[in-house]
Amino acid sequence: MKPNRIKLSDVADAAGVSAATVSRALRNPDIVSQKVRERIQFVIDELGYVPDPAARALASARTDVIGVLIPSVTNSVFADVLRGIYSAAEGTSYRIQLGNTRYSVLEEEKLLKVFLSQRPAGLIVTGIDQSAASRAMLLKAECPVVQIMETGDRPVDMMVGFSHREGAFAATCHLIENGYKRIAFLGARMDPRTQRRLEGFSQALREAGLLDERLIVTTPRPSTVTLGSELLGELLARAPDADAVFCNNDDLALGVLFECQRRRIAVPDELGICGFNDLEMMAVANPAITSVRTFREEMGGRAFELLLGSLNGAPVGEGIVDLGFELVRRESTRRSALN
Amino acid sequence: MKPNRIKLSDVADAAGVSAATVSRALRNPDIVSQKVRERIQFVIDELGYVPDPAARALASARTDVIGVLIPSVTNSVFADVLRGIYSAAEGTSYRIQLGNTRYSVLEEEKLLKVFLSQRPAGLIVTGIDQSAASRAMLLKAECPVVQIMETGDRPVDMMVGFSHREGAFAATCHLIENGYKRIAFLGARMDPRTQRRLEGFSQALREAGLLDERLIVTTPRPSTVTLGSELLGELLARAPDADAVFCNNDDLALGVLFECQRRRIAVPDELGICGFNDLEMMAVANPAITSVRTFREEMGGRAFELLLGSLNGAPVGEGIVDLGFELVRRESTRRSALN
């Protein structure tokens, strides 16, 4: 079955020391004499010893697993965050355990239970809208927890994100400043973050006295480029005089752009387009699309570093990191003439 | 530290049975009497017992971890594969452990070592170009292994993918049939699969007597939409008379399209564009972009199912699954008039 895997005691025998010493040489090299340490290392290489993580976990009641819960593996926004996490994890001994909640709080709850049962070293979860049960589990988890993608009061533990509300608010103000009057909102997959963007959008327009509910087009369907084209169609059928669209994300914005090209609607003069997230392709689209840049990879990286710090007993201090956002103005909202 | 987590023996005590019976009720419900089983289940719910995977792994020398090694977490191609894997894993008790090799065989080797040390239930690895050491490890792994994304002889164990070479060959033939004569290749991140696509491309042109090495533009840089625009610029500087481009993937193709729009190059008449993978946005671009559709999500799903089958002692039989590809002809290569 499992032939003769080398174990700690084999190494100990071969090195002429006790198993405990080998264990220490692995965990706390500092408290083992230089000579012994070297001999042990030599034997380990010689024999090709690889520690059994299960045994370690059982004996020490700890693992080197960092659990990460995200709502989607295909959404490039989360892929970017993941990349940041993996980069930061690079070189450390921690492993990433990924859970896909598929935008479901119940699924998140289930996964949390499974993850917690493993005694993870740390946890990264998406957003701040966990179910009450999930929140309770997180609060009494015996490991550091980081909530990412958003900021808010009432963090479970630590937090790194930005305000979607303010991001959308800034983008909408930008549209207003550029002279657009009939500004629409296109939204898909109305998750909590999308909702907050809609709030920011609405507030900006309300303050400017320009809010028209009929210009808000949303759908629970997942966001795609194709959907962006469709939603623009819906919008124009309903309100042909819309002169700008704030898209809930860049996929939609791109779809809108393609649809404009197809319908020969001039961007930005006839219709302004603004996206959200600033995916790489926004800058090279034709015309280049204005968007709200978010720092996704950095968000993942910082989240991991926060965990690391906490695991190394860093001063608990400032547990909330606001990475902000940056409105990137491009041609798609740069009107040559106001009407 | 770790307060008073409920354990198997607690359940056993409360249910008035032995620990062994509780364990059996969990693993092999069939061999436990109905009555006892129900009582145990009741107690489990009551106490909120959650098994410790580490202890289980140690005692049984098995885990429910499926290791997955992919070269990139942000490349949407692999994100799609991942999604397929997660969907298939849904409902099973297996957990996915993701490793990011970053297109490095050495990194892959390292990760493989770590993964193997966990006694995974199964392994999914990308491609067929593992290092000799990796291949050796895989061959003697005590778990089923699936190589994905490609097909080939000499599988380590099982395999599910398609021929990149043939996909590119078919796409190139399509361009030739549509009257294009000066067909270029744009490639980024020249990984093994990209190389094989280039082979298919070259072969098709060679057979048609149209191969011109100067029309092959490649770079090791990672593929992005922006890069697609840049590469087209390079190509046209070098060979202004190119009349079609086969792009190594859809990101590049999109970049090429944008650049054509910018330079007022008519697609498909002045320049034909063909991508690879058929991402969702290809169909909605303007004009819609011809591409080679690949079945990424299905690939992930099948890979997982193959593992499952193998774990359930399915007849080892047919271990190589070729999912094929599908050339999707769209406007970007539909020339209205031949020259």
Added chain:
DNA sequence: TTGTAGGCGTTATCAG
């Protein structure tokens, strides 16, 4: 600095 001994929570073996 190093060794000894006991235990971490489950499963597997073998009786009953």
Added chain:
DNA sequence: CTGATAACGCCTACAA
């Protein structure tokens, strides 16, 4: 069908 009883491989006081 159920119950003892040993492992599983490593860690962690406690001693030396």
